[in-house]
Amino acid sequence: MILTLTPNPSLDRTVSLPGPLQRGTVQRLTGVVMEPGGKGVNVARVLSNSGRAATAVLPAAEHDPILAALGALELPGLTVHPVLVTGAARINTAVTEPDGTTTKLNELGAGLSEQEIAAVEHALLETLATTPLPVGTLPHHWAVLSGSLPPGVPTNWYARLVGLLREAAPGLRIAVDTSDEPLAALAAELPDSAPDLIKPNGEELGQLAGLPADRAMALEEGAVEGNYGPVVDAARLLVGLGIGAVMVTLGPAGAVLVTADGAWHATAPEVPVVSTVGAGDSSVAGYILADVNGGDEAERLSTAMAYGSAAASLPGTTLPTPADLPEHPSVVTRLS
Numbered sequence: 001m002i003l004t005l006t007p008n009p010s011l012d013r014t015v016s017l018p019g020p021l022q023r024g025t026v027q028r029l030t031g032v033v034m035e036p037g038g039k040g041v042n043v044a045r046v047l048s049n050s051g052r053a054a055t056a057v058l059p060a061a062e063h064d065p066i067l068a069a070l071g072a073l074e075l076p077g078l079t080v081h082p083v084l085v086t087g088a089a090r091i092n093t094a095v096t097e098p099d100g101t102t103t104k105l106n107e108l109g110a111g112l113s114e115q116e117i118a119a120v121e122h123a124l125l126e127t128l129a130t131t132p133l134p135v136g137t138l139p140h141h142w143a144v145l146s147g148s149l150p151p152g153v154p155t156n157w158y159a160r161l162v163g164l165l166r167e168a169a170p171g172l173r174i175a176v177d178t179s180d181e182p183l184a185a186l187a188a189e190l191p192d193s194a195p196d197l198i199k200p201n202g203e204e205l206g207q208l209a210g211l212p213a214d215r216a217m218a219l220e221e222g223a224v225e226g227n228y229g230p231v232v233d234a235a236r237l238l239v240g241l242g243i244g245a246v247m248v249t250l251g252p253a254g255a256v257l258v259t260a261d262g263a264w265h266a267t268a269p270e271v272p273v274v275s276t277v278g279a280g281d282s283s284v285a286g287y288i289l290a291d292v293n294g295g296d297e298a299e300r301l302s303t304a305m306a307y308g309s310a311a312a313s314l315p316g317t318t319l320p321t322p323a324d325l326p327e328h329p330s331v332v333t334r335l336s
């Protein structure tokens with residue numbers, strides 16, 4: 001079973017420009033696409049695109065347009081488990097330029113009340129309770145907690161959920177993909193809050209590892225020049241605090257995966273970049289797909305890169321199917 005939670009889902013409106021964005025002018029759009037999104041929703045969509053059953057838990061209002069949009073996708077493997085709340089999903093806007101530059105303008109989202117937060121927690125645990133999880137056997141079961149937290153939700157909610165999920169389902173693998181305060185709050189409660197997978201970028205990794213801002217920024221710059229040592233050291237600190245796998249996305253420099261068993265680098269497959277929206281979510285889905293198929297670290301990393309690059313080559317929040325994967329996969333090298 002693969003379960004995703006998206007506390008702050010969105011309808012993603014992607015508008016395409018004929019040329020570079022010119023601030024302060026009127027520009028005519030060449031295209032507008034609207035798709036159901038939010039990070040956990042995207043992960044579940046990629047998994048079901050690839051033939052894996054996935055359940056997406058998300059708060060949604062009565063007659064919420066996101067539910068109709070998800071239904072219209074007609075994905076056979078996707079089960080949507082909405083938790084009834086007052087506020088409808090936000091609308092997030094992405095502006096894409098012909099060179100692939102993507103600017104995201106994300107709303108804060110409708111707030112959740114204490115009762116609504118409790119209802120989402122209940123839905124998550126109930127979904128788990130209705131699926132028995134064999135421990136230590138393939139395929140692995142995953143819960144993916146993804147995206148920002150809407151107003152009203154305590155910043156340490158993901159940390160709390162990791163604890164609740166571990167208690168409810170020993171053996172379940174947990175991925176947390178978030179940023180800013182919720183990510184810092186997760187780090188503050190390690191090792192109790194330790195997930196099996198996180199996917200920071202270079203700067204986030206530096207912040208998590210407690211590096212000063214200039215050294216955190218320098219991690220990604222160093223990686224572009226082929227210097228992965230500082231990235232591996234910072235990720236190792238987090239693995240030492242109980243996180244199973246740290247997959248660091250480094251843009252054009254590819255990605256580094258660090259686990260207790262070693263460190264690997266994967267190059268970024270060469271694809272024409274159209275819209276990077278959903279690329280990170282697709283890489284999380286790729287990692288999980290390889291994991292449930294019994295893949296080792298190198299396969300998990302290269303599958304993550306393949307799905308992430310495929311997403312970047314597609315418009316808006318269009319998410320990849322196996323047919324969209326790049327012809328030439330990443331080159332994976334063991335670093336240590």
Ligand SMILES: O=P(O)(O)OC[C@@]1(O)O[C@H](CO)[C@@H](O)[C@@H]1O
Nearest residue numbers: 010037038039092106147148278
């Ligand atoms: O505001 P958040 O929750 O951090 O991110 C939301 C979002 O930008 O993430 C997805 C792409 O990763 C989009 O579908 C969605 O609009």
